[in-house]
Every structure is written in structure tokens, then in C-alpha cells.
Amino acid sequence: xxxxxxxxxxxxxxxxxxxxxxxxxxxxxxxxxxxxxxxxxxxxxxxxxxxxxxxxxxxxxxxxxxxxxxxxxxxxxxxxxxxxxxxxxx
Numbered sequence: 001x002x003x004x005x006x007x008x009x010x011x012x013x014x015x016x017x018x019x020x021x022x023x024x025x026x027x028x029x030x031x032x033x034x035x036x037x038x039x040x041x042x043x044x045x046x047x048x049x050x051x052x053x054x055x056x057x058x059x060x061x062x063x064x065x066x067x068x069x070x071x072x073x074x075x076x077x078x079x080x081x082x083x084x085x086x087x088x089x090x
Contacts, residue, residue, distance in 0.1 A: 001018055001019060001020070001053065001056050001057070001060065002018065002019040002060075003016060003017075003018055003057075003060045003061060003064055004016075004017045004018060004019055004022065005017055006061060006064065006065075009027070012030060013027055013028060013029055013030075013038065014027070014028040014029075014035055014061065014065075015027055015028075016028065016057070016061055018057055018060070020046065020047060021042075021043075021046040021047065021049060021053070022046065023043035023045040023046050024040055024041060024042045024043045024046045024049065025040070025041040026039075026040050026041075026057055027039045027040070027041070028058075028061055032070065032074075033067055033070035034062050034067040034068075034070040034071040034074065035058070035061055035062055035065070035067060035071075036058055037054050037057060037058055040054075058071065059071065
């Protein structure tokens with residue numbers, strides 16, 4: 001996946017587009033020191049967006065704007081990574 005372009009919108013949201021979802025617009029909102037997906041304006045022309053795609057989009061955008069460290073340090077991220085590790089080690 002690739003972040004194609006992004007820009008700030010009103011009220012400090014971020015609007016972004018990603019490959020392979022070139023016809024869909026993803027809206028991010030800031031929480032604390034990082035951004036998360038608020039909504040996806042999905043287009044029928046694009047593949048279905050799955051949860052793993054949303055997580056990758058969040059990571060790519062936060063990396064691009066310099067908030068990746070805060071994004072990775074959030075509680076939900078560390079709990080999901082811990083869960084994946086436990087699933088693999090079983």
C-alpha cells in the first residue's frame with residue numbers, strides 16, 4: 001500500500017488517498033499526538049477496505065507526518081501486537 005497524497009481539511013482533519021483505493025477518500029482525526037481513521041468515503045470502483053488495510057493506512061499517515069512514535073505507543077496498538085505475539089507463540 002502507498003500513501004498517494006494528503007492534505008489538511010477544516011477543523012484540522014486530514015484527507016488522504018491510498019493505492020489501491022485511489023477513488024476512496026480517507027478522513028483522519030487527531031487524538032492526543034497521532035491520527036486515526038474517522039471515516040472512509042468508499043468508492044465502488046475500489047476494492048473493499050478491510051481492517052488490516054485501515055491499520056496500514058493509519059501507520060503510513062502517522063509515519064508521513066512524524067507521529068508514528070505516538071501512534072505505536074498508544075494502548076490499543078501495544079495490546080494488539082501483544083495479542084498477535086501470544087497467538088503465534090501458542
